[in-house]
Structures are given as structure tokens and as C-alpha cells.
Amino acid sequence: MPKVLLYQPRCVFYTMPLALMAVGSGLKDLGIETVIVDGRLENDPPSALATHLEDGLCLGISVLTGADIRDALEIGRYVKKLRPDLPVVWGGWHPSLFPKEILEEAPEVDIVVRGQGETALRELIDAWRGKRPLDTISGIAFRDGKDIVMTAPRPMEEMDDLPTADYSLIPVQRYFNLKKQRQLDYVTSTGCRYRCRFCADPFVFGRKWTGLSADRAVDRISALVADTGAIDVNFQDETFFTDRRRTLEIAQGFVEHDLGITWAATMRADQGCRLTDQDWKILKNSGLRKLLVGVEAGSQRMLKRLGKDITLEQVDEVAHRCMNVDIAVTYPFIYGLPGEQAEDLAASLNLAQRLKSLHWRNTTPFFCFKPYPGSALTEEIVADGHALPTSLEGWAQFDYVTTSSPWVDRATDRRVRRFAFYNQLGWSRPRRLAAPIQALARWRCKRSFFAFPLEKALIEAVMPSDPLV
Numbered sequence: 001m002p003k004v005l006l007y008q009p010r011c012v013f014y015t016m017p018l019a020l021m022a023v024g025s026g027l028k029d030l031g032i033e034t035v036i037v038d039g040r041l042e043n044d045p046p047s048a049l050a051t052h053l054e055d056g057l058c059l060g061i062s063v064l065t066g067a068d069i070r071d072a073l074e075i076g077r078y079v080k081k082l083r084p085d086l087p088v089v090w091g092g093w094h095p096s097l098f099p100k101e102i103l104e105e106a107p108e109v110d111i112v113v114r115g116q117g118e119t120a121l122r123e124l125i126d127a128w129r130g131k132r133p134l135d136t137i138s139g140i141a142f143r144d145g146k147d148i149v150m151t152a153p154r155p156m157e158e159m160d161d162l163p164t165a166d167y168s169l170i171p172v173q174r175y176f177n178l179k180k181q182r183q184l185d186y187v188t189s190t191g192c193r194y195r196c197r198f199c200a201d202p203f204v205f206g207r208k209w210t211g212l213s214a215d216r217a218v219d220r221i222s223a224l225v226a227d228t229g230a231i232d233v234n235f236q237d238e239t240f241f242t243d244r245r246r247t248l249e250i251a252q253g254f255v256e257h258d259l260g261i262t263w264a265a266t267m268r269a270d271q272g273c274r275l276t277d278q279d280w281k282i283l284k285n286s287g288l289r290k291l292l293v294g295v296e297a298g299s300q301r302m303l304k305r306l307g308k309d310i311t312l313e314q315v316d317e318v319a320h321r322c323m324n325v326d327i328a329v330t331y332p333f334i335y336g337l338p339g340e341q342a343e344d345l346a347a348s349l350n351l352a353q354r355l356k357s358l359h360w361r362n363t364t365p366f367f368c369f370k371p372y373p374g375s376a377l378t379e380e381i382v383a384d385g386h387a388l389p390t391s392l393e394g395w396a397q398f399d400y401v402t403t404s405s406p407w408v409d410r411a412t413d414r415r416v417r418r419f420a421f422y423n424q425l426g427w428s429r430p431r432r433l434a435a436p437i438q439a440l441a442r443w444r445c446k447r448s449f450f451a452f453p454l455e456k457a458l459i460e461a462v463m464p465s466d467p468l469v
Helices: 018-024 045-050 067-082 093-097 099-105 118-128 172-179 201-205 214-228 244-256 269-273 277-285 300-306 312-324 342-357 376-383 392-396 410-426 435-447 454-462
Strands: 003-008 033-038 056-062 088-091 111-113 140-144 147-150 183-186 189-191 209-211 232-235 262-267 288-293 328-330 333-335 366-368
Touching (some): 003 018, 003 045, 018 033, 018 056, 018 118, 033 045, 045 067, 056 067, 056 118, 067 088, 088 093, 093 111, 189 201, 214 244, 262 269, 288 312, 300 342, 342 410, 342 435, 435 454
Parallel strands (some): 056 088, 262 288, 333 366
Antiparallel strands (some): 140 147, 189 209
């Protein structure tokens, strides 16, 4: 049986390869076997792929901006040496943003899929079998001699019309072991209807959203919990709470099926404010343990610049509602934004301190702004003269975590990083032996005094994984 080979590039987290599972599921009716090779799980990823190349129909790689690019290029070159005729297809966020540039620069990439790839892959299989020309497939880019052909964008497809993700394609138990918890990753929706100006989602999906029906989501998760022994589900949706009724039906389904699981998901502050007290009780009773609520900034001026379409009052309301029902929250912040003033940053630090103090399990991570391609804010600063990487190697060095921004100086960056450490430590789980150092951390945050961080250096030297935090 011919094989569709799918590769997950190496990275530092162990989220299950949901995108590859989505495109690789449901190919059996075409007489195709799907093989997923996850570079994070293999000691020698090229050799793991080589055992399947003889029967390979294509190699598909899901590529994020950053280090994924370098690994994807190396794998593509390796495969082309062994099977020069094997089509190499890139999909994912970076290819959706830069299809033409990738094909111009990378001879080891033959086809780029933009946006959703489930149906596109099925149609590509038909093309390789001679049943249709490539230029009739929407949402792809490919070479035709020296020319690059960009077909028409593919309209967003309803998730209920797409194949169900087949978890037998991956070694679920190995992911449990790597995560150190029996946590299942799952996605119930695609896209986002909102207009955050730092995000590429509006460019890729045109502010459209589609989600599985509640019944289908509950039935599938119930079956997976029974099959795998999962005790927690981490929903990887961009905006899980987009459809209030659907979300509550999913939560009620968990209760009715008596799954006994916990779960985590994303929520916007305005979405949380539209939930009633009874809604929050249903969510808590269904096992909701944690939310990710993107705050990004502590001043209304910067929230407006970011296109968040939320208010600080909504953030405060949701924070207290979560505290009242004992649901922990991660509140991400962005600093080093173009146009950010000292008072804006101070407002973010103050808000992060208040949010963290509400619940010891709350977290308030700070990320230095990076101009992500495809976002409205990036287009604005490029128009003002900021230069983005111009090559795949340049984009391969893109890092979401480490600090490097022309809009933040070293002293400010040091201040924010020290605050983030002490804020997390000061309001972490109360421990008798750690009480003095936690009190000192709270004192530092309240007075914004982060000089001579001796206790920080000591903790990081003795406990690199920050167990106290």
C-alpha cells in the first residue's frame, strides 16, 4: 500500500501533532497508509523516515515560523537524496504566509498548502495519480518550470465535514510519558473571528471560524478517554469559547458521560463576561481546571493599539469569576511593543501582580514583542521601516521566547524578566519553609525593587526548574 509520510519537526514542547493527524486521517478509502514520524520522539528521524521511503507517495511537513524551518529543510534534503522523485509538501503557519518565497528559495520543497490541508491532500493524491491537474486544486502553490503557480484560496471548510482525527496514527502513551501526565491534546475548531493586530490568524483564515458540533466533540473525546486512559484534555483551539452554546453543551456532555476528566482551554475576557453564574458552575462541574485568557497589556491605550477589543474591566470581572469557582488562569502579557510608554509597562506590571495574587495557580508570563509575519501590527512597523528576515534561514532564527527587540532596551528587559520571576514566586503555593523568600518576592514586586537579585540567582542555581514557582 502506498504511504503518505508526515513529519513533525523537532521542538521543545510535546503537544501531539494535531495538524498532521488532521490531514493524515481518513486516507484509507483512497488505498493510502498514513505514517507519522515525530522528530521529537526519534533518536534518528531521517532513518525513521528512510524505512518508509520506498513506498512513499509524498512527504508532508507541518512548519511553524522558527526552528521548525531548519529541521524541515534538513529532512527535505535528506529525503530528496534518497528519493528525488518524491513530492515534498509543506503546510502550516509559515508556508501559509510565505508560499511563494519558500518555493523560490527551497528546491527541496515542491508544493505548499495554504490554510486547511485535509481536502487539499486528498486532491493532491488524485493529482499524483493522474486524475486531475495541480492547478485545479485550490489553496496550494507549486512550480511549473521556472514559474510559481498560486491557485485560488481554499474556502474554509466546516470541521464536521472533515475526517475525524485518528489517534491510532500516533503513540499516545509516549506523549503521556513525555508530558508526565495523561493529558490528551485535542482541537475542536479552526480559525478566529477576532482582529488582534499582533496575530497572523486574521490573515490566514480571514477572521472566519468553524467548530465541531458539541455532540461530535463529546462522543469523540469520550471514546478517546476510554481508549487511552487520559485523565485531562488540553484543547488547542485558538478561541474555544467562540460559540457559548456549543461550549456549554460540550461541558454538559462531559458531565452526562461521567468522564471524570479535567480540561483546559482558551477564553477571551469578553467571552467570559457573557457567561452567567450558572454557566460558570457547569464549566467547573464538568472538570474545567484552567483557562488561558490573553490580556497582553495593562493599559487601555495599548489594548486598543493591539486590537484586542476588550476592556480592563472585563479582565478584572473574569479574573474574579474564575477565582470564585477555583479555576486557575494563565494571563499572557506582551512588552516591548512599538509605541509602548513607561506608564503602559508599569500598568501591565501592576495588573499582572493583581491577577497573580488572586490564585496561587495563576500565571502571568511576559513575552517580548516579536513582529510575527502576516499580522497587521507587523505590516504597520514594516511600513515605518522595520526590516523582517528575508530568507528561510533568517526566519529559522525567529524565537518567541528569547528577548530581541528594537523597541525595548536592556534595562527594561531585565526589569520585566526579574518582575516576572518574583511575581510568580511571591504568590506561588504557600509553603512554610519558603515563606520568608516568598514574602521578600512580594515586597520586591510591590515596591518595584529588583536590584541585587541574589535570591533569584540562588534559586535558579539550586533549582533550575523553579519548583517553587
